[in-house]
Amino acid sequence: MSALRRAGLILFSLWAWSGGFAWMLVGATITLLMLVVGLPYQRVHLWVTAPMFVHVVRVFSAARVRVHYHPGFDPEQRSVFLQNHVNLLDGHLASAAIPHAFSGLMNAWQFHIPIYGWLMRLSKGIGVRRTGRERIIIELSEAARERKRIGMSVLTFPEGHRTIDGKVHAFRRGVFLMARNADMPVVPVAAHGFFEVNRKGSFLIHPWRRVDVLVGPQFPTTGLSDAEVGELASRMQELVAYAVEHGRWPESLPSEVSTVPAVTSEARSRPT
Template identity: 30%
Template structure:
C-alpha cells in the first residue's frame, strides 16, 4: 500500500504541479489584461480541475442564506499546502488573502498572487503587519472579501492551534462580519512536514456569519473564542 502512495505522490506533484505551473503562467498573462475579479470564474474552474485530476473530491456546504453581495473576513483552519488553492477555488466570492511575505518571492507563484491582489504580511515585524492590516482594510472598503488563517500557520497534529489576534483586529477595525470555515479530511491527505499525498475527500463547510454588531461589541479575545468555537463545530474528523 505504501508503494501506491509513493506512486500517487509522484503523480500529484508531477501532474498537479505541472498543471498548476501552466495555469499560473496563463493566469498571470490573462490578468495583465483582465481584472482578477473578471478572471475569477476561469481561474477557479481551472484550479478545481487539478483537484479532480488528482482524485481529490471536494464537497462544499454554504448556508442557504449566504449573502453574496456582502464583504466578509473568511477564517478557515489551516492544515496543508492544499489549503490555499482549495480556498481560492471553492469560496463563494472573490477573495484576497493575507499571505506570508516570503511567498511573494517564490518564482511564478509570487507573481501570480501579486496579480491576484493578495496582501503580503511579515509575521516577524509588528510595524509591517500593521501596514498589511491597513491594506486589507482598504480592500474590504473596496468591496473585496478577505481570507486569513487565524492560526497563522499549518497544524502539525490536525488539531486547531492557538489563534493570532491580528485577524480579529482587522474584522473589528473594518467593521465586517466574520465567516468561520471548517475544512475536514485534509490532514489525512497531506500534512505539514510530509510530501506524501493520498487521494480522498475534503469537506469545506461555511458557518453562519458572525454579524458586524457582534464583531464590534465583543473584545478581541471574546471574538477569537467565539470564532474558534464555531470553526471547531464545523470540522468533521473524517
C-alpha cells in the same frame, strides 16, 4: 502500510505535485495575459484562477470535495474568511468554497516561491512583514479596506501555522482586529477530512479521500472592543474546531445546510 501500497502512494504523489505545479504555471501564464489585456482581476479570478486552483485539489489530488453553505451565509458580502490551516493546498481548497474573488493573507516571503508566489502576487495577496505588531495591524487593515473597496474578500488562517495533529489550535487576534478595522464581517470555514489527504511533514497525497468544506454565516465585527475581538476569536476557533472534528456545525448553529459540488467555472459566472 504495505511496501507496494507505499510505492503506489509515492508515485501518485510525485505525479500530483509535479502536475499541480505545472498546472499552476499554466494558470499563472493565462492570468497574466488576461491582466495585460486589461481585464480586471476580479473576473479573471472567477474565470481562470479559482477553477484552476480547484482542479489541483479535485484532479491532481483526487480529493472528493463537497462544499456546505450555512443558510445564513451571504455569498455577495465581502468578508474575512477564517479557515483551519492543514496543508499547502488550503488556498486551493478555499477556491472551491468562496464564491467570489478573494486575496490571501500570507507571510511576505511566500511571494518568492516560484509559480505559487507569482500567482499570489497576481491575485493581490496580502503579505505579512516582520515589523512591529501595531504596524502590522495598521498595514493589514489598510490592505483589507482596499480589497473590500475593489470587491474582494480576504482568506486567512488564524492559527498561523499548519496543524501537526489534525486539531484546530488557538486563533490569533490579529486577523480579527484587521477585520474590525476594515469593517468586514468574519466567516468561519472548516475543512473536514483534509488532514487525511496531506499533512505537514509529508509529501504523500492520499487520493479519493472525502473532504467537506463547511462555510458558516457572517459574524459582524463593527464596533467591537479589543476585549470583544478576543472573545470573537475564541468563539470562531470553537466553531471551526467542532466542525473539523464532527463534520457539521454545533447545535448552536442551525443544522440545515445547502450542499453543492466543488465550484466549477460555470458556477462562478456571477459577476463581481
